[in-house]
Structure formats: structure tokens, C-alpha cells
Amino acid sequence: AQKITQTQPGMFVQEKEAVTLDCTYDTSDQSYGLFWYKQPSSGEMIFLIYQGSYDEQNATEGRYSLNFQKARKSANLVISASQLGDSAMYFCAMRENDYKLSFGAGTTVTVRA
Amino acid sequence: GAVVSQHPSWVICKSGTSVKIECRSLDFQATTMFWYRQFPKQSLMLMATSNEGSKATYEQGVEKDKFLINHASLTLSTLTVTSAHPEDSSFYICSAREQGWREKLFFGSGTQLSVL
Numbered sequence: 001a002q003k004i005t006q007t008q009p010g011m012f013v014q015e016k017e018a019v020t021l022d023c024t025y026d027t028s029d030q031s032y033g034l035f036w037y038k039q040p041s042s043g044e045m046i047f048l049i050y051q052g053s054y055d056e057q058n059a060t061e062g063r064y065s066l067n068f069q070k071a072r073k074s075a076n077l078v079i080s081a082s083q084l085g086d087s088a089m090y091f092c093a094m095r096e097n098d099y100k101l102s103f104g105a106g107t108t109v110t111v112r113a
Numbered sequence: 114g115a116v117v118s119q120h121p122s123w124v125i126c127k128s129g130t131s132v133k134i135e136c137r138s139l140d141f142q143a144t145t146m147f148w149y150r151q152f153p154k155q156s157l158m159l160m161a162t163s164n165e166g167s168k169a170t171y172e173q174g175v176e177k178d179k180f181l182i183n184h185a186s187l188t189l190s191t192l193t194v195t196s197a198h199p200e201d202s203s204f205y206i207c208s209a210r211e212q213g214w215r216e217k218l219f220f221g222s223g224t225q226l227s228v229l
Contacts, residue, residue: 035218037220042222043204043206043222043223043225044220044221044222044223045157045206045208045220045223047218047219047220089154091156091157095218098162099145099162099210100147100159100162101147101157101159101208101218102159103156103157103158104156105155105156106155106156108154
């Protein structure tokens with residue numbers, strides 16, 4: 001069964017606007033972590049934000065925020081004030097007790113000027 | 114922030130040869146390193162987990178005799194693609210977990226392997 005589901009293969013967003021990338025997950029572990037990574041065309045995986053399953057507040061890192069809804073098992077990423085440099089592939093990932101990361105299929109974001 | 118160095122960034126080799134890819138944690142000790150494979154426009158697929166000083170654990174469907182993993186120290190893991198064939202051409206990327214931290218997982222910059 002798919003552990004991480006990203007249903008948006010691609011998204012367009014206007015520069016300076018906000019965009020929300022959807023991510024739902026499936027796990028029976030009580031302790032887990034959720035990550036978002038950005039992968040530009042160069043291939044490197046850039047860590048954006050982390051949310052622990054026991055964290056009560058939504059994580060924020062600069063222009064990135066994670067909308068964590070535990071009961072719905074969703075961990076959507078919000079990018080505010082989009083910039084041209086935000087154009088990339090974005091992956092949602094989950095770490096379970098074995099420390100392995102399971103990745104979603106990814107969402108390609110294209111920021112338009 | 115922590116840095117994971119991966120070399121080479123790209124390699125072209127002839128079919129039948131072996132290729133070694135290195136993954137180093139530069140400023141932290143990595144208890145565990147992970148190796149992923151990624152095809153164009155697709156997600157990362159975990160190949161194996163390597164723990165320092167012990168044998169790697171391979172995911173289902175990954176040939177351990179083809180993809181040899183060595184994790185000889187807390188800062189270095191290597192992936193050797195043995196007797197490479199064109200179907201092994203892919204983007205390989207490693208990640209390292211900082212000892213004692215659940216959430217600190219850092220990635221190398223990846224290696225693009227092309228087998229002719």
C-alpha cells in the first residue's frame with residue numbers, strides 16, 4: 001500500500017502568490033516524522049521542513065509552513081510569496097520507526113512571472 | 114548545516130564494468146546511511162540501508178550482489194554497481210542520519226550513472 005500520496009503531479013503558481021501542495025500518509029506507527037524536500041533540476045534534495053507526529057504546533061521555516069492534520073493524516077506544504085527560484089519538484093516523505101524514508105510521487109511546481 | 118558529500122556527481126561507463134559511488138558525512142557521524150535510486154521525473158526508491166560495521170539491509174527486489182554496499186566508518190558509505198548494464202543507468206542518491214537525531218536526515222547531491 002502506498003504510504004505517501006501526493007495527488008498533484010504538477011502545479012502552476014503566479015509569482016508572489018501562495019501555493020499549497022497536498023500530502024496524505026498512511027502509517028500504524030504512533031511515532032513518525034514527516035518531511036518535505038525540494039529537488040531542483042540539478043538533482044540535489046533540499047530539506048525544507050519537518051513535522052514530528054507528537055508536535056502539537058504546525059512547523060514553519062521561513063516561507064514554508066506545514067499544515068499538519070493528524071486525524072486526517074495529511075501534511076500539506078504551504079509556500080508563501082512564491083519566487084521564480086521555487087520552481088522545482090517537491091517531495092513529501094515519512095520516516096517511521098525504522099528510520100527509512102518513504103517518498104511520495106512528487107509535485108512539480110512552476111512559478112510564473 | 115550538515116553536509117553530505119557524494120562523488121562522483123556523474124559517471125559514464127562501459128557495460129560490464131563496475132562503478133563505485135562514495136557518500137561521506139563531512140561534519141557529523143552518520144550511524145545509518147540510505148541509498149536511493151531515482152528514474153527521471155519519478156520518486157526516490159529506497160535500495161538499501163547501511164549501518165556502520167554491519168551488513169546492509171536491502172529492499173525487496175534489489176540485487177545485493179549487483180549493488181554492493183559498504184559502510185566501513187561512521188562517515189563513509191560506498192555503493193558499487195557491479196557489472197553495470199544499460200538498465201542500471203539512473204540517478205543514485207544517498208542520505209545520512211546524524212547519530213542520535215531522528216529528524217536529521219541529509220542528502221548527498223546525487224550521482225547520475227550512464228552505462229553505455
